[in-house]
Amino acid sequence: MRTAKLVCAILAFTVLLNLFSFTAFGESAGQSGGNGIKVVLDGAMLSFDEPPLLIGSRTIAPMYELFGALGADVLWDANTKAITAEKDGIIISMQLDSVTFSVNGQGITLDTPPQLIGDVIFVPIRAVAEHLNLTVIWDGGGANTVYIMSEGTLGAGQSVGGTPAVVIENEEAVFATLHGEIATIAEFMYFYSSVKLEVLNSIGIMPGDEAESSYLEMEIEGGITLNDYIKESALGELKRFKILGTLAKEMGTELDDQDWANIDAIVMSEIDNAGDEVALAFFIEQTYGISLGAFVSIFEQNVLNEKFYYELYDSISISDHDIMEQYEALLPELESVTVRHILFMSEEEHGERSNEEALALAEDILARVEAGEDMKALANDYSEDPGVVENSGEYTFDRYANLVPEFIEWGFSAEIGECGIITTTYGFHVMKLEAKDTVPFDDIKEDILLWMKDTALNSELDSYMVNPDYELIVDEGMYSRF
Numbered sequence: 001m002r003t004a005k006l007v008c009a010i011l012a013f014t015v016l017l018n019l020f021s022f023t024a025f026g027e028s029a030g031q032s033g034g035n036g037i038k039v040v041l042d043g044a045m046l047s048f049d050e051p052p053l054l055i056g057s058r059t060i061a062p063m064y065e066l067f068g069a070l071g072a073d074v075l076w077d078a079n080t081k082a083i084t085a086e087k088d089g090i091i092i093s094m095q096l097d098s099v100t101f102s103v104n105g106q107g108i109t110l111d112t113p114p115q116l117i118g119d120v121i122f123v124p125i126r127a128v129a130e131h132l133n134l135t136v137i138w139d140g141g142g143a144n145t146v147y148i149m150s151e152g153t154l155g156a157g158q159s160v161g162g163t164p165a166v167v168i169e170n171e172e173a174v175f176a177t178l179h180g181e182i183a184t185i186a187e188f189m190y191f192y193s194s195v196k197l198e199v200l201n202s203i204g205i206m207p208g209d210e211a212e213s214s215y216l217e218m219e220i221e222g223g224i225t226l227n228d229y230i231k232e233s234a235l236g237e238l239k240r241f242k243i244l245g246t247l248a249k250e251m252g253t254e255l256d257d258q259d260w261a262n263i264d265a266i267v268m269s270e271i272d273n274a275g276d277e278v279a280l281a282f283f284i285e286q287t288y289g290i291s292l293g294a295f296v297s298i299f300e301q302n303v304l305n306e307k308f309y310y311e312l313y314d315s316i317s318i319s320d321h322d323i324m325e326q327y328e329a330l331l332p333e334l335e336s337v338t339v340r341h342i343l344f345m346s347e348e349e350h351g352e353r354s355n356e357e358a359l360a361l362a363e364d365i366l367a368r369v370e371a372g373e374d375m376k377a378l379a380n381d382y383s384e385d386p387g388v389v390e391n392s393g394e395y396t397f398d399r400y401a402n403l404v405p406e407f408i409e410w411g412f413s414a415e416i417g418e419c420g421i422i423t424t425t426y427g428f429h430v431m432k433l434e435a436k437d438t439v440p441f442d443d444i445k446e447d448i449l450l451w452m453k454d455t456a457l458n459s460e461l462d463s464y465m466v467n468p469d470y471e472l473i474v475d476e477g478m479y480s481r482f
Helices: 063-069 125-130 185-202 212-216 226-250 257-274 277-288 292-315 320-334 355-370 375-382 405-413 441-465
Strands: 038-041 053-055 058-062 073-077 082-087 090-095 100-103 106-109 115-117 120-124 135-139 145-149 174-178 181-184 219-221 335-345 394-397 419-424 427-438 472-474
Touching (some): 058 125, 063 125, 125 145, 174 226, 181 185, 185 212, 185 226, 185 277, 185 292, 212 226, 226 292, 226 472, 277 292, 292 441, 335 405, 355 375, 355 419, 355 427, 394 405, 394 427, 405 419, 405 427
Antiparallel strands (some): 058 120, 073 082, 082 090, 090 100, 135 145, 174 181, 174 472, 335 427
16 A cells, blocks of 8 residues: 555545535636536536636636627627627726726726637626626536526526526425434435436536436436436435434533534525525525535534544544554555666557567667666667656656556566566666665554554444444335435
8 A cells, every 4th residue: 555545534424524615606716727617507508719718716608609608798898998888778897907806887806817828809698697697606516617607597496506406395304314313305315416427427428418318317227227327326425414414412512602603604604605695595595506505504513523523533542553564554554666767669569670670679679777887878779768868767756657668567476686688568678776775664654554544443433334323214205206
């Protein structure tokens, strides 16, 4: 196991740790450049010659194409660098590289000004669309999509996030019970929507895409559809969530004044990012199918679950003796080797030399290395590995390195000073093992401790997942609606 694999994933047990880590409406600050930003207007994907960008904290798009799609006439004055757009009596005035923005003469300050990138003028999408009386929603949770909607374009059961048309009459309705505790239909709805969005994004389907329904109905194994898989995954996440909450309650974990203050601050920040509470509520409802109140309740419970998790984590004690034993067991996986090689490309890679000729060159160089010539100098003179100009043919790696398997296998089977030739898809490599190293105990002790505590805690928590006293008893009638 690499050092990186030993680093503890403290909160792997709960799906909601970063429930509010997305920015619902205010695009995440600090990102920029071409990162697959999509713009959807009333359900139709807009096409741009130059892709929209995420600059600072806002999305921007090419001026002419954006205003045209929104039904506005736009004028550009190259002398004054002024932009004027008009639609239905609304006149928007902007200046290139200026944060000053006016609507029918009323001044507003922009977060991100219009700007010239290459030979294309980009303008901020939200500022333009919202002042043309359109609704704007940013979904940065993997979809990287700006949704622009005219009034009345979203009907009952529709969703910007692709949530199915499952209408919840009563969010507090009992969906399931676990150890005497109730799981509401709103809680399951959240987990179902979250898993579905993640799965669709992973296969390149944009939420709300026409292909969504056919993918959800697609059989993936033994009569199980993709939607069945999503439902089962959501049940598992709901069960973990309720087990942590139930145990927290049984152990007496409670939120204190500072916890509530932190919750309030996060919620208020999201409301500010959205523009107002109504806008945030709209986004939550359309993305997850639940109200803002239900969403915040789930978030509050997760903060309690997280606090309980940390209390359990901090209570675990592991001795230095046990850490050393684990270190010794991991020693084979904590090794690294330093190998120097000289590559002679294969016939396929080289194109003008046969494999027999390449092998003969490799055997000649191997003989010179074994006769005592400086392999570093030989690598610089003869190696056809492009990386030789930077490393003189020397590579240090562990068992999990992103190298061809023959390279790794030889490195960990050879003895220091040993030389040889291996064949890979690249060609023939003259090899010499320069050194073997192991990560010192003191350098990795803390990582091993974290990993052992995390393993011990999650093993204990996982036992509740199969404990019949903590069975999730589901209302099948509600479950069948999804």
